[in-house]
Amino acid sequence: MQKLKGSAELELRIVLLGLDNAGKTTLLKCLASEDVNTITPTQGFNIKSVASHGMKLNVWDIGGQRKIRPFWKKYLENTDLLVYVIDSADKKRFEETGLELSELTDEENLAGVPILIFANKQDLGTASLASEIAEGLNLHTYRDRVWQIQACSAVTGEGVQVRDSRVTSITMVAKIIRTPVFSPAKN
Ligand SMILES: Nc1nc2c(ncn2[C@@H]2O[C@H](COP(=O)(O)OP(=O)(O)O)[C@@H](O)[C@H]2O)c(=O)[nH]1
Numbered sequence: 001m002q003k004l005k006g007s008a009e010l011e012l013r014i015v016l017l018g019l020d021n022a023g024k025t026t027l028l029k030c031l032a033s034e035d036v037n038t039i040t041p042t043q044g045f046n047i048k049s050v051a052s053h054g055m056k057l058n059v060w061d062i063g064g065q066r067k068i069r070p071f072w073k074k075y076l077e078n079t080d081l082l083v084y085v086i087d088s089a090d091k092k093r094f095e096e097t098g099l100e101l102s103e104l105t106d107e108e109n110l111a112g113v114p115i116l117i118f119a120n121k122q123d124l125g126t127a128s129l130a131s132e133i134a135e136g137l138n139l140h141t142y143r144d145r146v147w148q149i150q151a152c153s154a155v156t157g158e159g160v161q162v163r164d165s166r167v168t169s170i171t172m173v174a175k176i177i178r179t180p181v182f183s184p185a186k187n
């Protein structure tokens with residue numbers, strides 16, 4: 001869904017996924033600079049448009065619970081960037097989240113779609129390092145697409161919002177996506 005309108009304005013469709021409790025909704029609020037203290041468990045979807053550096057980021061926060069997956073599958077169409085959120089302190093579920101991510105990469109609608117993985121909750125003392133998570137998830141075996149892992153805390157904003165500027169990690173990755181001059185047109 002990349003739309004180049006006259007100027008350099010770029011509109012991207014970003015899907016935010018991850019296990020329940022990973023911090024997706026908090027991250028979305030953080031990106032939209034909203035109060036992160038009033039989060040209720042997602043029923044269905046949260047959709048927000050965030051304007052940043054000439055880009056319009058349409059972020060879809062899809063309640064990740066596996067049992068409702070058949071319902072959100074169709075929302076993966078025309079995705080420009082998959083943002084996958086992991087609770088870095090929830091070691092018990094690393095295997096589950098890794099499996100989920102690997103299944104997502106097999107989704108037809110996400111073929112070749114770049115992935116930004118947020119190793120969230122880094123403010124917690126028990127959080128694993130992003131490098132350890134990358135190794136545990138075998139990210140190096142994902143060779144069919146661009147991926148990047150970013151340590152962050154959706155509560156403090158660290159790693160999500162780069163301080164003293166309005167640049168976000170997502171914007172930086174979006175810039176990488178936009179770099180190719182002759183990218184095949186989607187839609
Ligand atoms: N300590 C800490 N807690 C977080 C962070 N991000 C989210 N949480 C908490 O984790 C819980 C689940 O967050 P939520 O955004 O609802 O997760 P979602 O199910 O993926 O949408 C909430 O209690 C959040 O306050 C973080 O970076 N650090």
Ligand SMILES: [Mg+2]
Pocket residue numbers: 024025026040041042061063
């Ligand atoms: Mg949520």
